[in-house]
Amino acid sequence: MKKILSILLSAVICASCAACFAGCGGSDEKKPENKGEVNVYNWDDYVAEGQDGLMNVIEEFEKETGIKVNYTTYSTNEELYNKLKNSNDNYDVVVPSEYMVSKLIREKMLLELNYDNIPNYKYINKRFKSLPCDPDNKYTVISYWGVTAMVYDKTKVKNKPDSWDALWDKSLKGNILMIDNSRDAMAIAMQTLGIDPSKCTKADVDKATEKLKEQKPLIKKYVMDQVFNEMEGSQSAIAPYYAGDIAMMMEENEDLDYAFPKDGSNLFYDAFCIPTCAENKENAEAFINFMHKPEIAAENCKYLRYGCPNDEAVKLLPDDIKNSELTFPSEEYLDKCYIFSDVEDDVYTYMQDQFVKIQAK
Amino acid sequence: MKSRKLTIPYIIWMLVFTMIPIVMIGVTAFTDKNGAFTLSNFNNALFYTNVFTKSLFIAFISTLICLVAAYPLAYMMTRMKKSTQNTVIMLIMIPMWMNFLLRIYAWIILLQQNGPIDTALSLLGIHGTYIGNTGAVIAGMVYEYLPFMVLPIYTVMSKIDNGLIEAARDLGSNSTAVFRKVVFPLSVPGIISGITMVFVPSASTFLVSQYLGGTDDIMIGDVIDKVFWTDQNTGSAISLILMVFIFIFLVIMNLFGDEEAIA
Known part of the structure; x- marks a missing residue:
C-alpha cells in the first residue's frame, strides 16, 4: 500500500516538474530585442490570458513588439484612483470607467494621447468616439462598453x-x-x-x-x-x-x-488612458493600439462578453456572441x-x- | 550591548510597519480632506454605533463558543499519548494551510439551499435556511478561530507539572477538586491568550459576514472597508475607535491574568 502511494506521489512530483519546465521553456524560446517596458494597470479578469483556449493577448503583445508588460490589476475605480493619487508607482496605461475618466481629467491626471500612434482607432464605432466624459476626444480610447x-x-x-x-x-x-x-x-x-x-x-x-x-x-x-x-x-x-x-x-x-x-x-464603458505619471508613453500607445487590433479585440470580447466597440472585431466574432442581445443590445435600446x-x-x-x-x- | 544591536532590525520593523501606520491613521482621523484639524469624522463615525455593538456582540459569542468547545478538547489532549497528541494537533492545523477565503466558500456550499446540510435535514423533515443570518456568521467565525483558542490552552495545560496533580490526589482531592483547584487555575494564562487571539481578530474581521451573513449582519470591518472607498478620514476615525476598544479590552484581560499571557 505504502509503496503504491509513494510511486503515485513521485509520479505526481515528476509530472508537475515537467509541466513547470515546459511552461518555463515555452516563454524563453525566443527573446525579442529589448524595447523597454509598459506598466499596465487594468481591471481583474479583463483580457484573455489563455483561458478557455483563448489567446494570451499579453504574451502576444510582448512577442510582437518586444515590449515587456508589467501587468497589475485592480477591482474598483476607487482603488485605481487612490493608487494614482497617493502612490509613487508609475503606470503607463490605466482603464478607468466613464465617471472616473471625468474625475481624472478634471484633476489633470491624464495625458493627451497621440492618436497617430493608435491607427486602429479608426475601427472604433462612431457612437464610442468623443465620449461624454471626454467630449473633445483627447484623452481616451474606449475599451469595452x-x-x-x-x-x-x-x-x-x-x-x-x-x-x-x-x-x-x-x-x-x-x-x-x-x-x-x-x-x-x-x-x-x-x-x-x-x-x-x-x-x-x-x-x-x-x-x-x-x-x-x-x-x-x-x-x-x-x-x-x-x-x-x-x-x-x-x-x-x-x-x-x-x-x-x-x-x-x-x-x-x-x-x-x-x-x-x-x-x-x-x-457604462471603460476607456484606455495614459496617466500623467506615465514614463513610457509611446509604449503605452502601442499597447492601446494592439488591444484594438481586430483579432485581439475579438478575442477579448469572447472572453469578457462585454460590448466590443471595435467594428472590425465584431465581424470576427462567432454568431452566438454577435447576435446576443446581452453583449450587443439594439441601437434603439442604447438610445434609451x-x-x-x-x-x-x-x-x-x-x-x-x-x-x-x-x-x- | 550586543543584544541591543540585534534588536535594531525589529525596532525598525515595528517603527515602519506598526508605529508609522498608527500615527498616520491618527492624523487622518483628526483631519478633513484638506488637512485641517476637525472632529467631524468622529461625529460621522458615531452613525455606525449599532454596527459596532453588533460586531462586538458577534465577536463575544464566537469567543465564548470557541472557549467552551476548545477547553475540554485541550484538556483531553493533554491526557492522550504523546503520539496521539501530535496527530490531533496536526488535524487542528491542517485546515489552516488553506486560504481563509476558500474555507468560507466551503461553508457557503455546506450551508446553502439544497446543500449537504439542508438536504440531510430535509430528509429528517426539518426545513430551514441556514445561510444569510447571524448564526451562519458565528459558525464561520468559530470554525475560523477555534485553533487559536485550542493551541494556547493546550500549550499551557501540557506544561502543568504532573507532580502537582498527584500531590493533590495524595492529599485526598477527588478528580473534580483536582480540576477545580489545580488544573483550572494553572490554565488561566492559556485561556486569556486564547480569548485575546480569538476576540481581537473576530471583532475586526470582514468578508465573513459579507459571504455568510444577511443584509443585517454587516460588521464594523466591512463598514471600514466600504467607507474607505471615498472617505479615508471617517474610515480612519472608525478604525481608531476600534483600536481604542481593543486596547481597553486587552487592558481588562491584563487585570485577570499575569502579563506574560498576553502576546
Whole structure:
C-alpha cells in the first residue's frame, strides 16, 4: 500500500516538474530585442490570458513588439484612483470607467494621447468616439462598453420582468439580490422614481436612499462577484448585474434568463488612458493600439462578453456572441440608456456615504 | 550591548510597519480632506454605533463558543499519548494551510439551499435556511478561530507539572477538586491568550459576514472597508475607535491574568 502511494506521489512530483519546465521553456524560446517596458494597470479578469483556449493577448503583445508588460490589476475605480493619487508607482496605461475618466481629467491626471500612434482607432464605432466624459476626444480610447440588466431564475419568477420594479417585488422577499455598488444601486432606485441619474443632485440621492431603504427588508444580500454563485447555483430569484456577465451565468444554468428594463438602463464603458505619471508613453500607445487590433479585440470580447466597440472585431466574432442581445443590445435600446459620467465629486461621495449607511442601519 | 544591536532590525520593523501606520491613521482621523484639524469624522463615525455593538456582540459569542468547545478538547489532549497528541494537533492545523477565503466558500456550499446540510435535514423533515443570518456568521467565525483558542490552552495545560496533580490526589482531592483547584487555575494564562487571539481578530474581521451573513449582519470591518472607498478620514476615525476598544479590552484581560499571557 505504502509503496503504491509513494510511486503515485513521485509520479505526481515528476509530472508537475515537467509541466513547470515546459511552461518555463515555452516563454524563453525566443527573446525579442529589448524595447523597454509598459506598466499596465487594468481591471481583474479583463483580457484573455489563455483561458478557455483563448489567446494570451499579453504574451502576444510582448512577442510582437518586444515590449515587456508589467501587468497589475485592480477591482474598483476607487482603488485605481487612490493608487494614482497617493502612490509613487508609475503606470503607463490605466482603464478607468466613464465617471472616473471625468474625475481624472478634471484633476489633470491624464495625458493627451497621440492618436497617430493608435491607427486602429479608426475601427472604433462612431457612437464610442468623443465620449461624454471626454467630449473633445483627447484623452481616451474606449475599451469595452456594456449595460446593466436583470438576471432571473425562471423557476422562481413567473413573469418576465420588464422594469426595475421587479427588484421591489414583495412576493420575492428574501430571494432578491441587490448590486453592492453605490452608483449602480442608486441609479436603479432613481430610475424607478423617474429621476435621470446622469443629472442627479443630493436631493435626488436622498430620494433614492429612501427607495433603497424600502427595498432592504426584501433583499437577501448585497452582492458583487457573489452573484455568480448565487444565480448559477439557483440560490436566489433575481439580481441586477452587468449584461455581459449575465451571458456567462446563463451558460452555467439553463433556468436563468435575462430582462432589460424597458425604460433603458445604465450604459457604462471603460476607456484606455495614459496617466500623467506615465514614463513610457509611446509604449503605452502601442499597447492601446494592439488591444484594438481586430483579432485581439475579438478575442477579448469572447472572453469578457462585454460590448466590443471595435467594428472590425465584431465581424470576427462567432454568431452566438454577435447576435446576443446581452453583449450587443439594439441601437434603439442604447438610445434609451443614460450615461453616468459627470457626477460631481461631492454628489458621488454623498452617494457612497448614504449607501454605506443604508447597509449599516 | 550586543543584544541591543540585534534588536535594531525589529525596532525598525515595528517603527515602519506598526508605529508609522498608527500615527498616520491618527492624523487622518483628526483631519478633513484638506488637512485641517476637525472632529467631524468622529461625529460621522458615531452613525455606525449599532454596527459596532453588533460586531462586538458577534465577536463575544464566537469567543465564548470557541472557549467552551476548545477547553475540554485541550484538556483531553493533554491526557492522550504523546503520539496521539501530535496527530490531533496536526488535524487542528491542517485546515489552516488553506486560504481563509476558500474555507468560507466551503461553508457557503455546506450551508446553502439544497446543500449537504439542508438536504440531510430535509430528509429528517426539518426545513430551514441556514445561510444569510447571524448564526451562519458565528459558525464561520468559530470554525475560523477555534485553533487559536485550542493551541494556547493546550500549550499551557501540557506544561502543568504532573507532580502537582498527584500531590493533590495524595492529599485526598477527588478528580473534580483536582480540576477545580489545580488544573483550572494553572490554565488561566492559556485561556486569556486564547480569548485575546480569538476576540481581537473576530471583532475586526470582514468578508465573513459579507459571504455568510444577511443584509443585517454587516460588521464594523466591512463598514471600514466600504467607507474607505471615498472617505479615508471617517474610515480612519472608525478604525481608531476600534483600536481604542481593543486596547481597553486587552487592558481588562491584563487585570485577570499575569502579563506574560498576553502576546
